Amino acid sequence: MQAKTTILSLPTEEFVHPGTRACTGCGLAIAYRIGLKALGKDTMLIVPPSCLTVLQGLFPVASTKLPCLNVTFASTAAAATGILATLKTQGNQHTTVAAWAGDGGTSDIGLQALSGAAERGDNFIYFCYDNEGYMNTGVQRSGTTPIGAITANTPFKGKLQQKKDVPAIMAAHNLSYVAACSAAYPLDLHDKIIKCKDMPGTKYFHIHVPCPPGWGYDPRYGIKIGRLAVETGYYDLYEIVNGEFKLTAASEKLVEKRKLVPVREYFRAQSRFKILTDELITDIQNQIDEKWAGYYKQDE
Amino acid sequence: MHIIENGNVAAALGVKLCRAAVIAAYPITPQTPVTERLSEYVEAGEMKAEYIHVESEHSALAVCIAASSTGARTFTATSSNGLLYMHEQVQWAAGARLPIVMCVVNRAISAPWNVWNDQQDSISQRDTGWIQMYCADHQQIIDSVIKAYWLAEKVSIPIMVCYDGYILSHTYMPFDVPDQELVDTFLPPFQPDYALNPEEPANLNTVTLPDVRMDVNGKLAHGYMEIRYLLHEDLRKTPAVAADAEKRFAEIFGRGGDPYLEPYRCDDADYVAVGLGSITYQLRVSVDVLRKEGINVGVMGVRFYRPFPDTAIAKALKGKKGVIVFEKALSYGYEGALVSDLKSALYEHLAGTGHLPLVQNFIAGIGGREIRTDDLTQNFRAAIHSRIAKEPVWIGLKL
Amino acid sequence: MGTRNYRRKTSHSEHGPGDGGRTGSWRVERPVIDQSLCIPCKRNKEACFICWLFCPDVVISRTIPPKIDLEYCKGCGICAEECPTKAITMVDEAKFSDEEKDKE
Numbered sequence: 001m002q003a004k005t006t007i008l009s010l011p012t013e014e015f016v017h018p019g020t021r022a023c024t025g026c027g028l029a030i031a032y033r034i035g036l037k038a039l040g041k042d043t044m045l046i047v048p049p050s051c052l053t054v055l056q057g058l059f060p061v062a063s064t065k066l067p068c069l070n071v072t073f074a075s076t077a078a079a080a081t082g083i084l085a086t087l088k089t090q091g092n093q094h095t096t097v098a099a100w101a102g103d104g105g106t107s108d109i110g111l112q113a114l115s116g117a118a119e120r121g122d123n124f125i126y127f128c129y130d131n132e133g134y135m136n137t138g139v140q141r142s143g144t145t146p147i148g149a150i151t152a153n154t155p156f157k158g159k160l161q162q163k164k165d166v167p168a169i170m171a172a173h174n175l176s177y178v179a180a181c182s183a184a185y186p187l188d189l190h191d192k193i194i195k196c197k198d199m200p201g202t203k204y205f206h207i208h209v210p211c212p213p214g215w216g217y218d219p220r221y222g223i224k225i226g227r228l229a230v231e232t233g234y235y236d237l238y239e240i241v242n243g244e245f246k247l248t249a250a251s252e253k254l255v256e257k258r259k260l261v262p263v264r265e266y267f268r269a270q271s272r273f274k275i276l277t278d279e280l281i282t283d284i285q286n287q288i289d290e291k292w293a294g295y296y297k298q299d300e
Numbered sequence: 301m302h303i304i305e306n307g308n309v310a311a312a313l314g315v316k317l318c319r320a321a322v323i324a325a326y327p328i329t330p331q332t333p334v335t336e337r338l339s340e341y342v343e344a345g346e347m348k349a350e351y352i353h354v355e356s357e358h359s360a361l362a363v364c365i366a367a368s369s370t371g372a373r374t375f376t377a378t379s380s381n382g383l384l385y386m387h388e389q390v391q392w393a394a395g396a397r398l399p400i401v402m403c404v405v406n407r408a409i410s411a412p413w414n415v416w417n418d419q420q421d422s423i424s425q426r427d428t429g430w431i432q433m434y435c436a437d438h439q440q441i442i443d444s445v446i447k448a449y450w451l452a453e454k455v456s457i458p459i460m461v462c463y464d465g466y467i468l469s470h471t472y473m474p475f476d477v478p479d480q481e482l483v484d485t486f487l488p489p490f491q492p493d494y495a496l497n498p499e500e501p502a503n504l505n506t507v508t509l510p511d512v513r514m515d516v517n518g519k520l521a522h523g524y525m526e527i528r529y530l531l532h533e534d535l536r537k538t539p540a541v542a543a544d545a546e547k548r549f550a551e552i553f554g555r556g557g558d559p560y561l562e563p564y565r566c567d568d569a570d571y572v573a574v575g576l577g578s579i580t581y582q583l584r585v586s587v588d589v590l591r592k593e594g595i596n597v598g599v600m601g602v603r604f605y606r607p608f609p610d611t612a613i614a615k616a617l618k619g620k621k622g623v624i625v626f627e628k629a630l631s632y633g634y635e636g637a638l639v640s641d642l643k644s645a646l647y648e649h650l651a652g653t654g655h656l657p658l659v660q661n662f663i664a665g666i667g668g669r670e671i672r673t674d675d676l677t678q679n680f681r682a683a684i685h686s687r688i689a690k691e692p693v694w695i696g697l698k699l
Numbered sequence: 700m701g702t703r704n705y706r707r708k709t710s711h712s713e714h715g716p717g718d719g720g721r722t723g724s725w726r727v728e729r730p731v732i733d734q735s736l737c738i739p740c741k742r743n744k745e746a747c748f749i750c751w752l753f754c755p756d757v758v759i760s761r762t763i764p765p766k767i768d769l770e771y772c773k774g775c776g777i778c779a780e781e782c783p784t785k786a787i788t789m790v791d792e793a794k795f796s797d798e799e800k801d802k803e
Contacts, residue, residue, distance in 0.1 A: 007752050008745055018757045018771035019717035024725060025775030029755035042498050046366070053507060057718035059710045060513060060521035062503035067496045069369055070505040070710075072388050075362030078354060082322065082366025083496070085350035089321040089372050095498060113362070116355030186752060212775075220776030220789070223753055397709050456705040494706040503712040516715030522707070530708040 002195055005187050011037045020063045022055040025219025027183040027209035027226060028129050029055060032100065034186035035127065035207075036066065038193035043096045044083050045069070048076045048110065050102035051136045052129070074109045076101045077117035077202075080124040096197060097124035104134045107143035107166045118173040121201040125193065128166060128204070129183075131211035139214045147284075148267075148276045151214075158275050170204040171240050178240040182208040184226025188237055188249040195239075208235050216271025225269050233260040233288045247295065254292075255299050263288055301477045307468035310438040310475055311377065311403045311461070312337035314445025316347050317483040320375040320401075321490075324352040324363035328382040329415045330465040331405040335377060357382040361389035361400070368398040369504060371495030373449065376400070379465055380407035383421045387428075390458075394429030394531060396505055399452035399490070400459075401445065406577070406628075407465040408667040416668020417465040419576060423629035423637045425460065429531050431538060432606040434576040435463040436562065439475040440603070443549065443556075446478070450487050451545045455538050457531070462605075464578045464628075466668070478553055486552045535607040542604060560609035561616055562601035565591065569598030571622040571684050576602055576638060579626055579664070579671065586677040595684060608641045614649030617642075620657040624683045626676065626695075628665045635692045636661045661692035669696050717771065722756070726774025728789040730767055736786035739763045750778035750787060 003009075015036035022029045028051055036043070045068040047053055053070060057063040071079040080099045087095055101110055106128035114126060133151050134140040141151040143164035150158050171178045177196040181189040189207060196203045210226045212219040229235040230250050237251040247255060254260065263285050267273040305313075311334050315323070323342070325335040341347035350367075354360045357378050364374040378386065383404055393400050404422040408414040422432060433448060435441045441463050448459040463469060496504060508524040515521040522530070542559045550556035564584050566572050573583045580601035590597045600616060602609070617623050623646070625639040634640070639661040650656040660683040665671045675695050730750075734740040738747040740763055751761045758768040759778060767778075779787040 007748050010752070012761055014757050016757055017714060017716035017718075018768055019719050019722045020756065021719035021722075022755060024773040025777055026755050030753060033755070033757060034752075044370070044496060044498065056503055056506060057712060057714075058513075059503075059506050059508040060515035060712045061718040062501075062506070062516075062712040062714040063716070063718045064503065065501060065714045067498055067501040068503045068506075069366055069496060070503065070507075071362060071366065072358075072392060074358060075365075075389070078359035078362035079366035081352055081354075081359075082324070082363035082368075083370050085322045085324075085352055085363065086367045086370035086372035088350050089348075112355060113359050116359060119355070120353060218776070220780040222755075222775070222777055223781055395709075397705050456708075492705075494711065501714060502706075503714070505710045506712055508710050516713050527708060527710060534708070 002191065005190050007187070010034070010187065010190065013037065015065045017063045017065070020055045020057065022051065023213055025212045025222045026051070026055070027211055027222050028052060028131060030186060031129055031183040031189060031207045031209050034190050035193060036064070038190040039096055039098050041066070042094060043098055046071055046076055046079045046083065046097070046099040048073050048101050048105040049136065050105050051131065052100050052102070054136060073105055075113055076105060076110050077113040077126060080126070081117050081120065081122045084122055084124055098127065099124060100127045100129065102134070102136070103128060103130040103132060103144040104142040107164045115173065118170060118175060118202040118204070123201060125196065125203045125205065127207060129207045129209045131209045131214055133214050135211050135214040148280055149272045150275060151272070167204065167206045167240070171243070173202070174243065175204055176201050176242055177203040179204070180206045180236060180238050182226050182230060182235065182237060183210060184223045184230065185237060185249050192239060214272070217269055221269065225266070228261065228266040228269060231261045232263040232266045233292050234263050234266055255295055258296065260288065260292060302474055303477055304472050304474045305438070306333070306470050306472050307438050307441050307463055308333035308405065308470070309337055310441040311445055311463070312341070313477050314442040315375045316341050317478060317480055318446055318449045318487055319373065320349055321372040322350045322352070322364065322367035322374045323376070324354050324360045324374070325376045325378065326354050326357045326360045326382060328357070328379050330407060330469045331377045331379045331382070331403070333469070334403060334405070357386040358389060361386040361393065364400045365389060365393055365396060365398055368400050369396065369496050371490065371492055373490040374400050375402070377403040377405065379405045380409050380421045383425065384409060387425065390425055390428050390430065393458045395528070397456045397531065398458055399449070399456055401448045401452055402458065402460050403445070404460050404462045405465045405469045406462055414667040417467055418628040418666050418668065419462070420629040422460055422462045426606050426637065429457065429535060430606065431457055431459040431535070433459065433461050433603060434605055435461065435468065436578050436581050436601050437475070438468065438473040441468065442475060442477065446483060446487065447545045447549055450548070451538070451542055453490055454541055455534055456493070457534060457538065462577065467578045482552055486548065538607050539604070539609055539612070560602070560604040560612045562603055563616060564599050566598030566600055566616065568596055570596045570620060571624060572617060572620050573597070573599040573624045573626055573680055574602060574638065574642060575599070575626045576605060579628065582671060582673055583626060583676055583680070585673050586680050589677050590681060595681070597680065597684070602638065605638070608645065610645035610648060613642060613645050617646060617657055618650055619655040622658045622660065622684060622687070624660045624662065624680055626662045626664055630663055630692065636663055639692070658687055660687055662695050663692050664695040666694070671696065722771045722773050723769050726772060726792060728774050728776070728791050729769060729772060729795070730774070730776070730778050730787045731790050732764060732767070733786045733788070734764050736784045737764055738784060739765070747783065749781050749783060753777050753781050
């Protein structure tokens with residue numbers, strides 16, 4: 001049984017330099033930084049066009065100390081497959097291959113390649129950092145933008161459709177490991193990466209990352225808002241190990257606590273939700289309550 | 301070893317002999333037998349390679365790009381819409397300076413759907429910075445694949461080896477399959493200048509700026525414009541390296557000749573037909589017929605289409621009375637692709653010298669429309685007697 | 700046989716700090732640590748370090764006391780918000796003299 005990492009036992013080596021072009025208070029920066037600690041030095045990264053491309057630096061300066069291949073938007077997972085293929089021909093079974101893509105690059109344009117790689121069982125870890133929109137290009141809506149959110153191209157009515165459940169889509173590929181994490185719970189993310197490294201096939205991580213300009217909040221509240229998403233039961237931390245679903249960390253504790261913060265508080269904290277009607281909020285609250293009733297029942 | 305096989309098998313054998321390490325391809329008619337044969341070699345253990353069953357052509361080239369960046373010799377093949385689908389990656393591979401070799405089994409593009417042969421697919425990629433070689437028979441297919449790996453890895457530019465779908469891919473011809481030992485002598489293992497690895501980390505192909513910028517060592521690094529210029533410059537230098545490849549190939553395998561052109565009865569010809577691929581062999585029949593009628597004609601195949609061998613072409617056609625270009629692709633709304641490039645080369649080198657030939661353009665075989673040799677001969681003859689039209693003439697059109 | 704020098708012909712970046720320039724110039728307020736409230740400072744041993752954990756820009760050192768790299772600190776305020784003892788406050792940049800700022 002793997003020991004839980006604490007702040008004090010977290011590896012101190014940093015794999016990112018300061019002075020990146022990431023926005024002030026970027027949630028991705030936190031998830032990425034801690035995620036790389038878990039991945040370690042013997043890792044190759046793949047990154048499509050996204051906020052991370054910018055964070056990683058413009059030519060000729062790189063902010064990450066690990067090897068990284070930038071690729072076209074739709075081909076992240078295929079590139080991971082390609083790197084793996086070469087490593088195999090070189091007899092290298094130890095280097096970790098890790099793809100980091102945004103929600104747009106995963107749930108929309110990148111879904112085909114990701115599904116293909118997962119179906120082939122290609123042995124890499126795929127991280128989708130979900131800031132719930134195409135943030136790098138100025139906050140346009142993506143498949144994982146939540147219903148009601150105002151974005152640059154859903155400016156008055158907000159997104160009309162539900163958030164796409166990408167972890168569920170990936171779980172349907174019979175993967176050995178699927179995880180839902182959050183930048184607000186970096187130690188949970190860290191330990192899940194360590195746990196799954198030696199599991200076979202494609203491993204999928206979905207990381208909720210708060211985004212100050214995209215979501216509309218003062219950057220200092222980034223972690224608080226990430227936490228609220230979990231404490232309201234709106235976004236859950238879990239893992240699916242060989243098909244078996246299990247809540248983890250703060251979400252797991254909520255099952256014991258049996259008390260969720262009203263989701264209205266999560267919406268009130270971000271200006272992108274300012275047009276949510278009371279009716280819609282009630283709808284969403286009901287959906288959350290129903291989901292958690294299911295969790296409570298399973299626990300009994 | 302001489303065998304009788306189809307063009308697709310010739311290509312697969314070439315790839316096998318070159319010891320490609322990563323193969324990623326998606327099925328599309330008429331390319332499928334190439335990759336099927338390669339999968340047989342891999343599964344039977346005859347070839348030590350990773351064979352990836354990708355879910356699209358875009359991913360096929362994505363896998364090759366990533367694999368090549370990490371240090372493996374890679375291969376893919378496609379046709380028609382498959383090539384169009386991977387166009388974004390085609391541009392990427394050239395800009396990333398990766399020595400990928402891809403066979404394009406020429407097929408008409410859509411809309412509307414058509415699975416038969418013309419050359420619009422690879423021609424539509426002529427500006428991407430890939431080197432393009434066109435084959436007229438099966439020996440050229442297998443030999444070109446082998447030459448392509450050597451050349452690509454020497455100049456670090458990807459290469460398309462193109463051959464006509466069905467006409468070459470599915471027909472049977474005798475050809476020589478070189479010994480593995482000879483190929484190993486000609487083509488040593490792939491040694492890239494840089495392969496992505498954790499010991500020497502780098503960030504590849506990230507965003508470049510319009511202007512130059514300091515790198516982490518305090519040195520001024522190239523901007524996007526310089527990187528793109530260097531691709532162009534290296535392509536301009538490629539014909540000389542291709543000549544080296546041809547020479548080396550001839551030394552080891554005992555066959556070869558002109559790296560760029562394949563002339564037939566051109567030396568004393570007054571009129572020369574020019575084309576890409578198998579149509580040029582068909583035109584040899586027309587040449588023989590017209591020669592018997594007392595007209596001095598010849599036909600010249602262009603083996604190397606990109607970078608365009610303008611100097612060699614101008615030299616070969618200097619002083620000819622007429623050049624008649626027969627081709628299976630065009631720049632829609634204007635004229636054939638080859639004829640445009642050819643006219644530009646002739647003008648560049650021969651304008652004002654008094655040796656500039658007249659040029660006539662014929663478009664044939666679009667969407668696999670049968671090209672009857674009689675039609676070729678008739679149109680060739682007519683073009684000689686009077687320049688038919690300033691516009692390209694479509695042979696075999698049935699409006 | 701290999702290709703020579705083509706890495707300088709491609710977009711090939713080596714790693715180093717400050718890709719975004721002196722990102723410290725972005726901030727309008729800076730974090731100031733009150734060591735009398737900071738847990739590792741008070742205990743004089745490794746403890747807490749929540750500010751180090753959550754800093755998006757790797758500008759807080761895991762030391763006693765934690766030190767902030769003002770060259771690159773963007774002033775997001777996450778450290779101040781998350782500090783369990785409110786040892787960090789965000790102070791208006793304007794309050795710091797030009798002289799002090801030049802010394803950094």
